[in-house]
Amino acid sequence: MTDAIASPSALASNRRKIKVPSLWTVLKWIAAISVAVVALFPLWWMFSVVFAEAGVPVAVNPRLYPTSFTDGFAKIWEVFEETGYLRAYYVSIMYTILTIAGVLLISSMAAFEFALFDFPGKNALFAVVMLSLMVPLAVTLIPTYLLVAQLGWVNTMQGLVVPGLASAFGLFMMTQFMQSIPKETLEAGRLEGANHFQLYWYIALPLSKNALITLAILTFMKTWGNFIWPLVVSNTREVYTVSQVINQFNSPFSHTTVDVVMTANFLAAIPPILFFVFFQRWIIEGVQMSGSKG
């Protein structure tokens, strides 16, 4: 940097040749790496606690790196076998899969109509759904619980899943996307004799693949991580989700050890991490897409 200022005529081409990085670059790298450590260390620590030799005090082994994989797998086995976690894992997976399937189907069906057709009442209906995006969750939580209780759906899978299926955000996102489907494609399909439902299933849906994947991922993150709805609506071991079991472990009188809590957390982190590894591009684009609507 100082060199460049000393000989301003040298300009950029000369700076390329200088191997010594500028102070700015060094600081930038230090900052970037420090932030990465802060972002990742807690998860690394969680991993190291799970795969640490059981019973060794923190003063001897502060769990900065994994020390025993056999003990780690033993802890995972123990958590699955002795705490009902396996059942909760199954419930969480079903809750997530059913919610994703339902949200994708229901919102894409409605979005197909809003994006590509005209019919009486269209604008009014769409406006109501858009207004609902402004309504905070806090206001519907208690009365939705009361309704679910009246239906006799407390502690059932449908009680967990069904109230979350009409996703206004999903409808909005799919409508935005489907508007880019050229109407001529549908016209061509119709000329070949496809009926309305076939146009949706065989033409519109395949063309919306990217939007469907994005919506699926956003729904996955919301559902797998949902804490407050399972907290109020599933109160028995049969329908505990992963978040509920961890809430039990977390309660003041549970006497659960840090090893068990971290093992449960580690197992809960696996699906999101796998999703991130395989779908990173869609996830980041999905988040950016939800941001650009502002």
Add this chain to the structure above:
Amino acid sequence: MTRSLRTLAPHYVMLLPFFALFVVFFLYPIGSGFYYSFFQWDAINEPTYVGVENYSDIMGSRKFEKGITNILTYVAITVPLGITVAFLLAVLVDSFNGFWSKVFRSAYFVPVMMPLFLAATLWRWIYAPNFGILNTFLGWFGIDSINFLNNTDTMLLAMIAVDVWVSAGFNMVIILAGLKNVPQHLYEAARLDGANKLQEIRYVTIPMIAPVLFFVVTYGFISALQVFDVPWLLTTSEFTSYGGRRQTLLFPVMDMIGRGFGALKFGEAAAYGFILTVIIMTVTATLFLIRRRIK
């Protein structure tokens, strides 16, 4: 233009699943919640009409006052801090190119993937006195163990740290998309005018990404005002006792849940939801007005 029912029917059939669920599980609860908010009801016996008593009881209660004070302090710190951090991270990631930019972006985004319940319980043990990793670090520097989650001076800050840890990457990615859309020639023009790095950010970057920042701020306020998972788990709350030591981490949604499922006052809890909604909508409307002013 008249179209027969036959040609219109398929449209409504396709809309039916969404709107049936929307009416039953969204519109109806809003209406029934408003109705219940004027009743005293434990969800077992018959409801009794009490007029606006639920609303006046809530607003006159110590817990409401505590919850509102806490949420205002919390929001005033966490939203500006979180977005500043996210903005700096976005600028930092943007200053790298190609491979390393992607590596750091991914690294900073990983915590966003973690469910809030996981972040909260993980950090509860990081903060644990004596053997938590944070106190272990502090011990190496000769600092006595601090009980972060039971000390009224540190509780809120400890919670905000968790908050920023999980959400910074989310906002960063959105801001990053905004940064990519700033035309390069504006920076070149600023540099020709003799602007330094900070002036570039102040006079080029921030005005150009104002719409994105506005979204992040609005979204940040709406979700922060409804904060629940993290304080609930950090303070090991239960329906009948929540908010931690001296109710330092007592927030409105926690109080609403407690009044419903702990005290079995569902009418009061429903009323609480409406009070909260009015507060949230007022904040949102104010933000929109400010935005329009600036424009």
